Structures are given as structure tokens and as C-alpha cells.
Amino acid sequence: MQMDIKRIHKDLSKIVGTENVFSDKPTAVVYAKDVMPYDVEEHNIPYAVVRPGSTAEISRVLCYANDQQIPVHIHGSGTSLVGLARPKTKGIVLDTARMADVVVYPDRGYFEAGPGAHLAKVRKELSAYKAMLPIFPGSELVATIGGSIAVNTSAHAVDASLGKPGDYVLGLEVVMPTGEIVETGTESMRKPAGIELTKFLVGSEGLLCVITKVRMRLIPLPYFENIVAYYRCTEDILKTVMEMYKECISPPMFFEYLDEKSAKVGFKAVGLSEPVGAVAMMSMHSWSKAGSEEKAKKFLEFISVGQPIEAKIVKDKAEWEKIWSSRAEAGNYVYRLGSTFGSEVTPRVDKLQEAFRDAKAAILNLQSYKNPEFYSFGHIGAPTIHAYAFIPTKEIPNDIKKAIVKEVREITEDINVKYGGCGGEWGLTAQRISFLKKKYPPAYYQLLVKLKQAFDPNNILNRGNLEGWV
């Protein structure tokens, strides 16, 4: 259908003001580009980018889009690693950047934030109240709270220790695809029991509503004690995690690992001497210093089960900062050396070693690009294995990049299906619809489609993400 872009621009300008509507192609291209390594195509490029400044404006934009049958793609900061941020069809991109206020109500025990607030900003605001934001993605400098709640990701944290952000959401303000403004949840510290709409909307990945305000409980900032453990090989770390769950040991809030190759890259990047094997880092938390020290001491005793070469509690803050940042820097520096294609393998904990071996074999035997290298790191206590295919060049044709992404995705799907996992960090739609169809009986996907139809009868919001379009 041919759309009159000038007309759309004019109509949207009446709602949000001319200065907050962009229909020039450079801006449209920039908002279409996400982290996916292949180029934006014509069908990804929106007619216009609209930047509302209030819930009422979002409501009017969605009423307009419904009336005109124009898809709306919600944009937080575009950092999704599974294609959620790329529009799959022509439409309007709705950027939440202007709605970024954070208000803390210590006397009420919660804070409220606009969807466009960057996580780093929220964390900074909360730290003044000795409160912690329970969301820890690598992209926190720019990732938004709206996007994080829409995906319900705590990212690097261990679910069994911290839970998901949704566990701390007391209520939401949302705009339904048809324009109605809805408030959910409570202002009390007592979360509603029973059927309550917040649960359906947290993690709905922009398919069911636009989140316009998030209300979250203030979590007291805990004390942390940190452990680093050096192992001969990654398998010993996996064994430790398997034993941790088997023996019902209280897990750390963070339990990260670097495999043998990634550890060398990460440690070198932060100026530490290269370890001989794989490395694990754990952070134990408690609401008292003595509590965290006791937990760390006990956990240090426990991890002898994996026979580390060396394991110790790191008291020196500067030393820990280097060790801790080596995990993030490993990913950054591996990318610097070429191209990386990542996966998110989250198996049943008793199958961790088998899943890791399968992921490694599958990556090394990639068909779409011969002889890639294998790197892995991630949040192993969660458990998440990020198995990466590394190709030591950035000069890979666009169609080959697309083929590698597809193959790595299929590998991940098969391993997660085989070992009972689902992914726990990056979201489940956009590129993962084929996974849902493999993992669950047809009724599951049909139910999702019915749910979408009930909330969004004209399929306005994030069209294509539930369909699995690229």
C-alpha cells in the first residue's frame, strides 16, 4: 500500500509537535538499524519516527495508527540482540526517549520511571537512596527501563538468586494498541495476589501495549563479597554449577565465567596476566556485611567441588574491578578482532556439560562459514552459556552474515529444545518464533496469536515480531 509520508508527517505533527516528528530518510534509516550484523533493507525503514512526550500523546499516536492501519514499532534504545529493535515492516517508529523521568518515593517504598530512562541513569538516581536496580545488562549505559521490563530481563544476574525484574514491578501505566490508557498493579508494597494484568504485560515484548510508566519496589543495596576462581578448563566450572543446584546451595547473585580463550582475551584487555585456563567470578550478597562475608566463605568452601587451581575472596576493590570487567571486556575485545555471532543456551542444570559440548561442536562445524573459532562466556550460574562463533575478519558479505546468524540461531534452538531450556535474557519473539514452534505444541503459538489479537485486533504494535519476519 502506497502511503503519503508527507501526510503522515503532518498528522503526527499535530499530535506531538513538528519538532518531534522525523520523516527524512537518514533518521528513518538510523532508527531501523539495530545490533543485528546485516544491513537494513527497504522494508525495515519506517515512514516516520515519532517522539511523544506524554502518555496522552502516545495514546493519540496509537489511535491514529489504528485508524490509518499503520504499524507502530516501539523503540527504546535499539540494543536487543535478537532483532526485537528492527522494524519488520514499514510503519511508524515510536521512540520513548523523551519520556525518561525518574521519581523516587522513599516514603512509599518505590520509584517510578518513564520507559525511555536509561538504566545507568536510574541506577544513579536510586543509589542516592541506597537502593539497587535489579537489572544488569552489558548495555546498561544506554538500554532503557521500558525495554528491560518489556523483555523482563535481569540480564547477567542469576535468576535463582535475584529473580526477574517483573518480580519487583508493583504496577505499570500502559497504552493499549487501540489507544486506551490503563493502570495496573498497586501503589502498596503488597503485590496483588491472583489474576492481575501487570503479569501479562511485563515481558510482552511490545506486542500487547506500550509501557509508559514503570513502578518498582526499592530494593536495599546489599553488601557484596566477591570470589574469583581459576580452573583448568570450562568443564570444571560447569560441574561446579551443576553441583550447586544439585546440593541446593544458595547461589550467588552473579556467577560469570570466561572459557579458556575468552579468559586470555579478557584478562589481557584489563591489564592482568593471562590465566592458564578458564575463570569464574561470583558475587555473594547479603543485607549485612557479616552476612555477605559468611556466605562468601561458605561458597568458597563449596567450590572446591570443581577442583579449581586457585580460588579466593577478593577484598581489594581495584583488583576486583579489573577481574570483574574482564568478563565484559572479553566480549568487546573478541569483537574487535573480527566478527562474532552469539547464542544463548540455557539448559536444564543437570545437562549443563552436555549442552556446552553440543554447542561447541555445532559452532565449530558451522556450515554457513567454515572453520570459525569457538569462544564462550556468560552467566553460568543462571545458567546461560553464550556460545560464540568467531570469524577473524569484519569483511563478510551481507548475505553470508545473514546465513551465519540464521544457522547459529537454529543451533541454539535445537540445543535449548534438546536440553529443556528456553533462553532467559534476550527475549522470545522476533528471531525466536521458530524456536517456540519447535519447543511447544502448536497450541502454544496459537494461544500467543489469540492473545495478540485480543489486545491488538489490527496487529499494529511491533508487527512481524510474532510472525518471525526478518
Next chain:
Amino acid sequence: MSGDNAYRTTLLKEIAKCRACRFCVDVCPTYQASAGVETLSSFGRLQVIKYLLIGDLEFDDSLSYALYSCLQCKRCENICKSKGQQLEICQIIQLGRNLLSRQLIEKRNNEKL
């Protein structure tokens, strides 16, 4: 390879180092001053240059504004390099401006200005 092609290839190769992490977005003063318009961030400018080079974008006022509004303050480069990447972002933007100027002159679009 002609001079122009070599120039184009070099520039595309440099931009290919960008992983689209967008860490450079929030530190950009023009992004901040515009209340978060991503076209007016370093990430946005790199994309504009890339798609100009591969022929998906053509000259228009918004494209020139995106490229020429950069203050060359290098805050984006600092964050990019601190995250392990090796992009000379400000230099790429300068080269992008150069490319844009040459295209304008060649196509006599400069007469519009």
C-alpha cells in the same frame, strides 16, 4: 581501483568496525541537546555515512545537518575505545563530510545551498 572507490572502500571498512552497541549515543552532546534524537549521535552519523556510501541515502538537508552538527568533541571515541573498539569516529565523520561535499559539487547540488 579509482581514487573514489578506494576512498569509499576505506571508509566502509572503518565503519564496519562499529558493532552498533550504541554506547556512544548517550555521551554525545548533540544527542543530549536534542532530547535524544539518535540521528544526532555518533552512532547515527556513522549509519548515515554508511548508507550514503552504499547508495541508499542521497543528499538532503537532514543528512547534512546530521554530519555537520557533530562538535568533534571525541566523547564518543573515548567511550568506544574504552569498550575495546578502535574506531576513529570523529575522523570518519570528517571524511563523511568530505564525501558529502564532493557529491554535492559533482551533482551541482551545492547550488541548492
